[in-house]
Amino acid sequence: MNSHLLFPQIGKVIASTGSRHFPRHLHDLIQTHLTIDATHIRQLRDPVCATRPDTTLISETVFSAGDSGEDFDDPARLHLARRKDGYRYEITVLRADPRVGFSATERSRLEDISPLLLPMLEKHINALQPAAPGPVDLDSVEQRFMERLRQTGIRLSQREMQVCEGLLAGLTAPQQAEHLRLKVNTVESYLRRAAIKLGISGRHSLMRWMYAEG
Numbered sequence: 001m002n003s004h005l006l007f008p009q010i011g012k013v014i015a016s017t018g019s020r021h022f023p024r025h026l027h028d029l030i031q032t033h034l035t036i037d038a039t040h041i042r043q044l045r046d047p048v049c050a051t052r053p054d055t056t057l058i059s060e061t062v063f064s065a066g067d068s069g070e071d072f073d074d075p076a077r078l079h080l081a082r083r084k085d086g087y088r089y090e091i092t093v094l095r096a097d098p099r100v101g102f103s104a105t106e107r108s109r110l111e112d113i114s115p116l117l118l119p120m121l122e123k124h125i126n127a128l129q130p131a132a133p134g135p136v137d138l139d140s141v142e143q144r145f146m147e148r149l150r151q152t153g154i155r156l157s158q159r160e161m162q163v164c165e166g167l168l169a170g171l172t173a174p175q176q177a178e179h180l181r182l183k184v185n186t187v188e189s190y191l192r193r194a195a196i197k198l199g200i201s202g203r204h205s206l207m208r209w210m211y212a213e214g
Contacts (some may be wrong), residue, residue, distance in 0.1 A: 003041075009029040010029060010116070013025045013026050017123050017124045018124060018127030018184050022124045023039065023061075026041065026091075026124075027039035027062045029117075030113075033113060034078075034106055034110060035095075035149065036094060037094055037096045038061055038063045038064065038072065038075070039061065039062055039093055040060070040091070040092065041058070042092075043058040043087055043088070043089055044090070044199055045087060045090045045092075046086050047136060057074040057203055057204075057206075058201075060201065065200055072096050075095055075096050075097075075098060076095040076097070076098050077094050078092065078107055080092075080110065080117060082118040082119075082121075083120075089118055089122050090115075095109065125204075126205075128204040140154060141168050142165050144210055145161070145164060145168065150163075154197055155197075156197060157190075157193075159180075160191075162180060162190075163180075163187050163190045164194050167206060173191070
């Protein structure tokens with residue numbers, strides 16, 4: 001390992017735990033060991049422990065400079081995964097060109113640092129979790145959400161705003177469907193449309209978006 005490169009990168013990753021900079025710093029850390037084009041991080045409900053099929057809770061990809069993701073139709077991949085407390089944490093590194101696969105040596109190199117990478121990913125995701133449940137002030141959630149929409153100039157439909165506010169208040173898609181008298185897949189469709197407009201994915205990134213500065 002190149003310790004003179006490794007230790008500063010580890011420090012950056014740890015310092016960015018719970019922030020939007022974490023995926024980028026994690027990608028840069030892995031790049032001190034492997035030449036890669038992208039890093040994908042994910043948290044899922046572990047299907048082994050859950051009664052429902054595995055559900056993606058957090059999913060985010062960062063690309064190397066100059067890559068936009070357009071050329072990643074069939075990339076070469078390496079996976080790392082860890083199961084803990086009913087969740088599965090995953091790190092996937094990718095090369096856009098499938099002809100430039102990963103060698104056994106590179107696979108071993110990534111696995112060597114997996115005891116470092118996966119716990120850091122877990123800590124980052126835990127830091128994104130909302131505080132212990134308590135009474136939710138729905139009026140303040142709606143007020144803050146509307147304020148952020150005004151700041152950003154983003155326009156959402158009434159239904160898209162309703163399902164986002166419900167998500168921020170801790171309601172699940174089935175609970176929102178019952179409350180709004182809609183089908184669950186209709187609620188999920190509104191959430192997907194809102195997520196595209198807001199540039200976010202999932203409850204945690206929606207919370208980060210709402211409480212971001214400016």
